[in-house]
Amino acid sequence: MQDPELLRRLLRAKDRMDAASHEDWPVSRLARVSGVSEAHFARSFKEAFGVPPHRYLLTLRIERAKALLRDTDLPITEIAFRTGWKSLGTFGRTFRDVADESPGDFRARAKATPHDLESVPACFLHAAHRPDLTIAVSEKRRNEAGGTKDLDNTEVT
Numbered sequence: 001m002q003d004p005e006l007l008r009r010l011l012r013a014k015d016r017m018d019a020a021s022h023e024d025w026p027v028s029r030l031a032r033v034s035g036v037s038e039a040h041f042a043r044s045f046k047e048a049f050g051v052p053p054h055r056y057l058l059t060l061r062i063e064r065a066k067a068l069l070r071d072t073d074l075p076i077t078e079i080a081f082r083t084g085w086k087s088l089g090t091f092g093r094t095f096r097d098v099a100d101e102s103p104g105d106f107r108a109r110a111k112a113t114p115h116d117l118e119s120v121p122a123c124f125l126h127a128a129h130r131p132d133l134t135i136a137v138s139e140k141r142r143n144e145a146g147g148t149k150d151l152d153n154t155e156v157t
Contacts, residue, residue, distance in 0.1 A: 002048055009034040010048050013041070014056070021060035022084040027053060061085070062098050069103055070110040076103045097140055 002010075013030040030053055031041035045053045065083045068074055074082070080091035080103075095103050 002044060006036070006044055007048060009036060010041075010045055013045070013053070014049065017053070017057055017060060021057060021064060022082060024084075025053065025057050057084075058094070058098070062095060065091070065095060065103065066099070066106065066110075069107040076107070079103070 013033045016033055017025050017030070027038045027042050030045070031038040034041050036044070042053065045056075049056060051059070061083045065079055068079045068082065069076070072079075076092075077088050080088050083091070085091035085094070092103060095106070099106055101109070
């Protein structure tokens with residue numbers, strides 16, 4: 001079990017990512033927010049929340065992108081930039097890797113399926129639409145291509 005003071009510091013960084021997932025959150029910035037070293041932050045964050053900080057951020061961004069694709073008519077390029085990607089190509093490739101379909105296909109499928117979600121609590125909707133990132137996107141790509149090297153230390157930009 002982690003020190004309660006450390007957990008408060010980690011939660012401070014996690015809350016900042018939650019509030020501004022579209023911003024760049026390299027480990028160095030998160031460590032400064034938490035007031036601990038980069039290595040200690042990365043290790044402690046994964047221990048506390050079960051995923052590395054960059055994977056947590058990726059989950060937030062994909063979850064937000066799915067909501068915007070499903071609930072708005074914003075252009076996909078605008079959604080990519082609003083959710084923190086620097087290029088449409090990176091957004092599309094990452095979205096496809098995580099959601100197993102392109103943003104356009106996701107939007108078409110979501111719009112074609114009528115939903116009566118007014119009575120469902122928002123926390124349940126978020127949980128239902130949260131991507132299941134049990135492995136890093138780069139690891140998933142390698143597994144599909146037949147590779148094995150672990151590159152779980154990449155950051156989302």
